[in-house]
Amino acid sequence: MKIYNSLTRKKEELSSKDNTVKMYTCGPTVYYFPHIGNMRAYIFMDLLRKSLKYCGYKIEGVMNITDVGHLVSDSDEGEDKMEIAAKRENKDPYEIAKFYTDCFIKDTSRLNIELPEHIAKATEHIGEMIDFIKKLEEKGYTYIIDDGVYFDVQKFKGYGQLSGKDLSTVGESRIDENSQKHHPFDFALWKFVPENHIMKWNSPWGVGCPGWHIECSAMGEKYLGNSIDIHTGGIDHKPIHHENEIAQNDAKEGKRVVKNWMHVEFLQVDGGKMSKSLGNLYTLDDLIKKGYSPLDFRYMNLLTHYRKALNFTFESLASSASALKSLRNLVLEHKGAPNKTKEEVLKSYEDQFVAAISDDLNIPLALGVLWKMLKSEEKSNDIFLLAKKFDSVFSLDLEKETKADEIPEEILNLANQRKIARENKDYAKSDEIRNLISSKGYTILDTKEGFEIKKI
Ligand code: AMP
Ligand code: ZN
Numbered sequence: 001m002k003i004y005n006s007l008t009r010k011k012e013e014l015s016s017k018d019n020t021v022k023m024y025t026c027g028p029t030v031y032y033f034p035h036i037g038n039m040r041a042y043i044f045m046d047l048l049r050k051s052l053k054y055c056g057y058k059i060e061g062v063m064n065i066t067d068v069g070h071l072v073s074d075s076d077e078g079e080d081k082m083e084i085a086a087k088r089e090n091k092d093p094y095e096i097a098k099f100y101t102d103c104f105i106k107d108t109s110r111l112n113i114e115l116p117e118h119i120a121k122a123t124e125h126i127g128e129m130i131d132f133i134k135k136l137e138e139k140g141y142t143y144i145i146d147d148g149v150y151f152d153v154q155k156f157k158g159y160g161q162l163s164g165k166d167l168s169t170v171g172e173s174r175i176d177e178n179s180q181k182h183h184p185f186d187f188a189l190w191k192f193v194p195e196n197h198i199m200k201w202n203s204p205w206g207v208g209c210p211g212w213h214i215e216c217s218a219m220g221e222k223y224l225g226n227s228i229d230i231h232t233g234g235i236d237h238k239p240i241h242h243e244n245e246i247a248q249n250d251a252k253e254g255k256r257v258v259k260n261w262m263h264v265e266f267l268q269v270d271g272g273k274m275s276k277s278l279g280n281l282y283t284l285d286d287l288i289k290k291g292y293s294p295l296d297f298r299y300m301n302l303l304t305h306y307r308k309a310l311n312f313t314f315e316s317l318a319s320s321a322s323a324l325k326s327l328r329n330l331v332l333e334h335k336g337a338p339n340k341t342k343e344e345v346l347k348s349y350e351d352q353f354v355a356a357i358s359d360d361l362n363i364p365l366a367l368g369v370l371w372k373m374l375k376s377e378e379k380s381n382d383i384f385l386l387a388k389k390f391d392s393v394f395s396l397d398l399e400k401e402t403k404a405d406e407i408p409e410e411i412l413n414l415a416n417q418r419k420i421a422r423e424n425k426d427y428a429k430s431d432e433i434r435n436l437i438s439s440k441g442y443t444i445l446d447t448k449e450g451f452e453i454k455k456i
Helices: 036-054 083-091 093-109 127-138 213-226 235-253 284-289 292-302 315-336 343-358 363-376 381-394 409-424 426-438
Strands: 004-005 008-014 019-023 058-065 119-123 142-145 148-151 188-194 208-210 229-235 258-264 267-269 309-314 442-446 453-455
Touching: 004 258, 004 363, 019 213, 019 343, 036 058, 036 258, 036 267, 036 284, 036 292, 036 381, 058 093, 083 093, 083 363, 119 213, 119 381, 127 142, 127 188, 127 213, 127 409, 148 235, 188 213, 188 235, 208 213, 208 315, 213 229, 213 235, 229 363, 258 292, 284 292, 284 363, 292 309, 292 315, 309 315, 315 343, 315 363, 315 381, 315 409, 343 363, 343 381, 363 381, 409 426, 409 442, 409 453, 426 442
Parallel strands: 019 058, 019 229, 058 119, 229 258, 267 309
Antiparallel strands: 004 008, 142 148, 148 188, 188 208, 442 453
8 A cells, every 4th residue: 555654745655564554543632522624534544444454454553532731732832621621611621521532432433433443541641651751851852941841852853854844943933032941842741730730640840741742652652662654643733743743752762653644634614714713613413413414424525535625515515415325326226136247347346446545545536436336337236245345445334225224313312211211110201202202203112121113
């Protein structure tokens, strides 16, 4: 497989030891509902993992959950996003983290995103981060000032290789007069925090919390060691977060730790930035409320290469929804038809599919191969089977229509509520829920095991 490496700015052949790809993905900061831009980043991760698997690689993947240490600004200023959310919602930051982590996991599952093998929470790896900083300190890469322990970028020779930043031309990020930092690009490894901070830990340097960048370096090392094949994340992380991760990793190990960096471009709305203040920041639930399914949005993501901005509009979402419906119908027309396709024809489609996904994850082209195959070949079950195989990457539930009698989540929730009411001997409530279920077109039968639901 060839992938574009943001570090060398070239497409390169992926090489990995024992055919196992060690992959690290920057995960969410769990202080608010994930938006559809965030989900683009994880759909990309998922397509990459599934394409690698299709091509015969095994994967050892890690994704962090940032539940501490991500400040409002990437450059160590402002408050911790978790503490702000805790104040906003009058909750403990750990409750905030739990709630929004669950929201994130729910969205990934609705989008058919397979989570990496290891999901690592920052708050559960503080010891590893402290050990990492100690090693950097031993090697002379750190210094301490009033508000924390900092990484000294001028001591690390390779700083700026990912972003192209030059230490001698600091431009707008000139150091402000009151700062004790040695260079504007220096960044916090450990921040001292005031007494009223809820998330804080003891360390050899004083009570505080870790910087955001150290989290990914320390957890990457713990699960993947000091040689990582691919590191993914959104394009916004390239200039600061990932540049700093490289500095930490490579300074500590004295060699390049991450071989390939892959960055997904942003999702935009109506051709511009998506933001809360513009009122155009959407979550997956917002799309569902408008009648779309999560997989309509996933389909839309397959149409744009990950290194191009994806322009989200409701018109394009509507056309994705209708395209997905036609695609599923077309797939089902092939299902069960007598096998007619020649071996070499099937092979040629699979070769085209593999060539597309192996060329820096050209998913739009691979989707085109699927459409071409379904449309131009005679109805035949072997085409159906190959389409299903391709769907191990696309994950669009292409057989969906066959599950017509699947019980919707809403009905299952009601049935569970009714079960609880019955257990509490609240028969009035249980009857009320039964009526509600039947008004929605389903009947419920009580069985020894619990209940059985049928479509009327
Ligand atoms: P955060 O929780 O802010 O760290 O973001 C989680 C992931 O979503 C990161 O990989 C970001 O780079 C990515 N991301 C944030 N906004 C967008 C967007 N509009 N389009 C694509 N990816 C995004
Ligand atoms: Zn990260």
